[in-house]
Amino acid sequence: MSDQLARALRAPVPQARAAARRFADRAAAEHDADLAYATIPSPLGELLLVAGVRGLTQMHYLDEPLDATLAVIADRHSPRIVESAAALDPWRRELDEYFSGTRRRFEAPLDWEQMSPFQRAVLRATAAIPYGATSTYTGVAVAAGSPHGQRAAGNALGANPLAIIVPCHRVLRSGGGFGGYTGGLQRKHYLLELEGLSAA
Amino acid sequence: MLLEHHSDAVWRALRAMVGVQAAEDCFQETFLAALRAYPRLRPDSSPRAWLMTIAHNKAIDHLRRAARDQVAEVDDADVDPAPRDETIWQAVAALPPHQRAAVALRFIGDLSHREIAAAIGCSEAASRRSLHDGLATLRRTL
Secondary structure (H helix, E strand, C coil), X not given: CHHHHHHHHHCCCHHHHHHHHHHHHHHHHCCCCCEEEEXXXXXXXXXXXXXXXXXXXXXXXXXXXXXXXXXXXXXXXXXXXXXXXXXXXXXXXXXXXXXXXXXXXXXXXXXXXXXXXXXXXXHXXXXXXXXXXXXXXXXXXXXXXXXXXXXXXXXXXXXCCECCCCCHHHEECCCCCCCCCCCCHHHHHHHXXXXXXXXX | CHHHXXXXXXXXXXHHHHCHHHHHHHHXXXXXXXXXXXXXXXXXXXXXXXXXXXHHHHHHHHHHHHHHCCCCCCCCCCCCCCHHHHHHHHHHHCCCHHHHHHHHHHHHCCCCHHXXXXXXXXXXXXXXXXXXHHHHHHHHXX
């Protein structure tokens, strides 16, 4: 009897998952949680999106296990993080449109406050590079107000927390070389081709 | 992440303590309270025992409100998908509150008697007795 009892009491119930989802969506919508996240499929693999009250805070290629990645985010930003597809809908929609070629600008709000002033200046300059155009590390350093800071600008770009949306893939090396890309060079090629630039 | 790892056990414990109908509300209240208090969780304490304690408090709140409003104490409705298990849940629902809580926290929450005692606010001996009496009643009923 005790066995049967224990088994029945411990059997997973479908209602729990639905209740958890309702809770997470509401906590995200009403900002009881500091951060909401969702994973979405894309032509470049699974993407992890994280948003807070100021807008999107993270957009990463999910190359590591989700739990490990979330643990880092919880540690660095806030442990109050819940999964909510609904909360990330505005950015998911824009990314879907971008990948299908019907969107050239991202408009949903981004969290610029999380960045250091220098990184913010570099990434804002990067965000100003039009769809289908490119700049150089020197170019964004100049635009960010630090004409001699191309190496620092490269580092700031390498640590871009908002991949694709802040288009660091549009920044190339001055000599015409490709430069690097945190998500891997193949992805940089893919994005530039998607935007109509033939691979250099 | 607490939510993903513990939502199932919390839901079932609440279901045992307050019934299917009220479990949803208590579940939402439990995780909201947990979320708000989360940074105060000490690293050495067990998240599950902590969540179960909150869940138990929310269940007590609900039962008090229900008693005041003269609603049936545990409203285990007819929406159970598995009829074989239903008798068990009904039998658990029919237990006195302390025994019900002890059974739920022990078998669903996997809490130790020390943790159950802390959650319910009784001694370890009382927790053992509640569990023993609850199981004895269930054994007779089932």
